[in-house]
Amino acid sequence: MHKGRLGVAVLLLFAAVFCFSGCNIKSDEKTVFVRDTDPAYIDLLRDIAPDCTLRDGKGLASLLSSVDGEDKAFALFDVQARASKDAGTGGIWYEHFAAAAVIAVDRSRFDEEIKGWRDLENISCPVGFTSRYERMLFAAVSYGLEKNYMSGEAVGLLHKLNKSGRLSYGKIDAPVNICWDYQAALMKREGKNIEIIIPSEGTLLYGVGVLSGYEMKFSQNAGDAITAAGFRADKAQGENYPSLSEYGRAERVGDAVEFARQTENFISVFKRGVFRSRLYSSAESFEHKLLGAAVIMTAIIWMGFALRRVQRKDIRMLVRALGGMVIAWMLVCILKYQTDGNPVMGRYLWYAYYVFMMGLPFLMLILSLMTDSSGNVRQRKIFVCSGFAVYAVLLLTVLTNDLHGWVFKFEDIKTFSGGYTYNFGYYLIFAFIVAVVILSTAILVRKAMRGFNRSRLVLPILSEVLLFVYCAAYAAGVPVARDSDITTVSCIFALAFAELAMRTGLVPVNQKYAVLFSNSPLRMQIIDSEGNAELSSAGARPISREDWEKLRDDIKHPLLLHGDTLLYADGIPGGMIVWQESIAEILNMQQEIRENVLKLTSANKLLVTERESKYRLAAAEENVRLMELLNAEMERHLERMNDMIDGLERSNNKQRDIARITLLMCYIKRRCSLFFKEQEGGNMPAEELAVYIDELSEFASYADIRISTVCTAKGSLSPRCGSVMYDFFYSVLDSCAGEENTLLERLADTDGMTEMKLLPSSFDGGEEFMSDELKKAVEGVGGTVSVKDLDETAGISLRVPKGGKAP
Template structure:
């Protein structure tokens, strides 16, 4: 037992030295395994039977498995696969330990030796199950659990183990002579043994198939014959050695290998080949990656001595070493030093901030330019807004000028003629100019209201007509305007009633046309604005004594021509109830179009 501990210690120191040197690679692992296996065969062939153990070669084979298990612990990054592979290695070591105890410590042909033989089948039944579980984990994330269907393989495995360990009671696995006489040389294999053999031979094949089906990388696919060759070779050798009840086959008169040794080699080499072709990721050459990394980092031991340094890493200042916790220190204006306490020492890494400083300067300069550009854009937007307002008002003023062009022309002519008039003629011209001026002002005001709101209150039409009538009174035309409603609305509600601005403008234009056509022949003009339904305008004119019927007819014809020319009315009726009166009734919003108004 002391020799086993010594071998483990030497092997651990070997792995540690190789890891520190950065040469623990998969090919190196294969080389070491081959050397150890060959050494085990040599020891088996050359060691005398009495030195100092009968099974000294088993220690060498166990050392190979232990070396492989420790390398798996260092190399395999997938947690579940690492545990399963280490479990397989543990089963192989258990098998060799049982062999060692049986051949070197248990009496020959004893019950203890027989039960140790039965115990061989515990690791031989469990190892294929662990292999299946490791195969199904290929390509899966570390936190994904094995499916329950695969975990169910543990049930038949336990049943087979129980059947093997209780063979003395039923002898369904091995049948012996009465009283177990000469049992180790004379026995026959039963049905349970066949089931165990099928289990031990079939499950590795299933694991191989699962692993190959999960192979999707071209590099790995080209190398899939390697694990296949290992499994086939192992099965052939195990079948060759399977028939020997003494535990081995003699080649050239010497027992080179046992069935259990071949089983050891096949499992280790199979899983190592799976790692080599990349189906199971491993962390080979991590130290080389660290040393050649562009990250300028250093790992220091607890005494502050550099253990590993990346290329280009600066020496850590003495006043910063052994600083606890995570920290940031500034070397100078161009670099920063970061550090963190880790198990067994410290890690420091340096970051060149010159590029960061350059980027910050560029960002600051870009920010200034953006601020200037934003200021210019804001000014441009303000200019565009002002220009849009100017264009809007210019267009509106052009529309107003076009709408009152006739009145403006008449006003201009009156102004030119007034310079040559005197007395009553001048007074009449001034009164007429006042009426035209009031109309132009009020009409422009209504158009400005239209610009802000498509609906205009009746009150604005009422005020416009009222002002025009006040100026008409200067020339002797008596008149007034009132708002009437068909519904039960108050006066405030009636004047607040809104209609489309186009209809309000059309009503005011018709009123002005009647006022101008009747100028000089009208003694009185009464206007009613009808609301509560369709917008209506009712005007009743009284003739002056100086006017005759022909003047009245000219007024009527002129209004009709205007209505036909403009088309701004919905319904126009004119009536002359007597020789001195004209009634004009117009609706600017019929019942169907009344939806344009609202109250």
């Protein structure tokens, strides 16, 4: 109950500090939010919109969630305003001036010719790149080079300049500068010999103004004030600016949504591609959140595995505290990125970082104390409570910084915005963190100096030292450390230290071994190097000295006892673990298996004999069935062939009748093949049917029928459809036999159907050439027959579905 009340009191104290510290920031009636806005434009807005209050637009994405009907406005580029309005935020757009990305050359310091972006790669002087609206500026360079807003060529150009030491980022005082036209015009007004170049490859022209949720009233002389400030309205010839004809190479952004989509990862691309920084850490808001989620999942998984291994209550509490603090810190980071639009919330979430920056090293110190069993327990508790008191005081100092400024001193003490410097409280906090890390390392080193196995302390100590070196490097501004996320790295080091402490045995991760062994259903023992049993389960039988010596001499192989028990052993530090396994049941099962195998062998022989008999009987029955079906299928054709053979003696043209008999015999032969394919099932290639047709065509030539065949059909069709088409083709040939004839045949795919088209040189009658059986067969497969009268001949076609009857 006491702990619960204390927790509630702490929460109430934090809420009170939060409320009273933020109460001095009040919301103005008419507000224009500006962020990364050019100071000259901010001065212009103060001049032409005196009724409005200008505030820092930090967290622009969240502030822009709704504009229409609200007393707030935003200084933006036109592409930002259009994308915002397309997303449904509403608002009124007021454009004040146009800005184009240009190349400004100081001709008093550089006299070589420059026409476009690509010329910058070959010059030897420094090239400035303004950080003002750098996303829009880089998109303009990209568009000029490759007609998209995030081009690889633009990244490569700036990277080469930076790699050679010629890129002066954030400055426009170099002989050659990539900047905005109004910046270059201002330098010309200051008396510098500046040539403003609209790149020959092209550039982008933006409108700069205000997106407002209310109707703004500007001063009557706003236009003159804009011109006097050195800005240029679109399609107006400004003083010190290039001619309007040159601005013809500058284009407006067409699709604002596409512009936003292509440039949304600008920060990470620019940092990694141009400066080769943040290569191994997150570079922008989305990546920060993604990395935070990954660390949270890692912490949750680690906590789950660690709690399964830890039995001591105090260590389990420490594991929960350590994992919970890592999770909470990453959640605070993610929440801070989400609430960037609220300066009070963002500032206090930033203050909350120190809960974890001091808390994680302090938990690591407690973990180090748990590994040291020497000393007085009461003294250790007093030491931990004293350290916690210092931690609480320093934390309270950070959280109440808005009241006194002992940790951070802001430039604007009324709104707590702008830049800040460190005060003495920050250095006390840093000293506390360093002292805790050094003390944790010293405890581990002290234990290593007097411990039995010093090598196991190397990795935990190394993790502490690396964390200390990293923090020092981060504070000193070393690029490798400074470009990383200190939150993520600190959390990973904390989890790594705890895991290494468990893996190396510094932190006990189990207890009650005697109870575990005595209650185990396994018959096992732990025996020391002298043969004495240190731990033994209830079911384990004592091992004689003789058996122990046999196991010691050959520990890799089990020892057989009494014919039905196997004794296994494995070496451990200081002795061996021995376990007994009864194989009596296994031996009985082996005997039963042998008997069952004999029975199964006899039964199997009987089953094999019976199967072979049934197979022979079934094969004979199947052969009879197939022959009956084949006879039924071919009976009509065989009778006709017999009649034709009998009529040869009375024939007036024996050669013609013999050719027709031969044609019929070829048809019967292939028709039998198709019959068996029908019985087998499956499909047949269309090319195989074409081969059968070609074969029949060769025999038809003996009957004075010259046939030209073409096959463009692909894929497959059912054997039944192939049989029907083959029957159809023979019927046409048979009707044309007896006189000279020429036949054109084509097999092709048409609208998911396989079609056979026939064009004889002469043909009499309609569908009389088809027998009733053939007509029924065509209908059975879903086919259609077409006969078109062409005066002395006819066009004959048969269409069947591919693969069988159409559904």
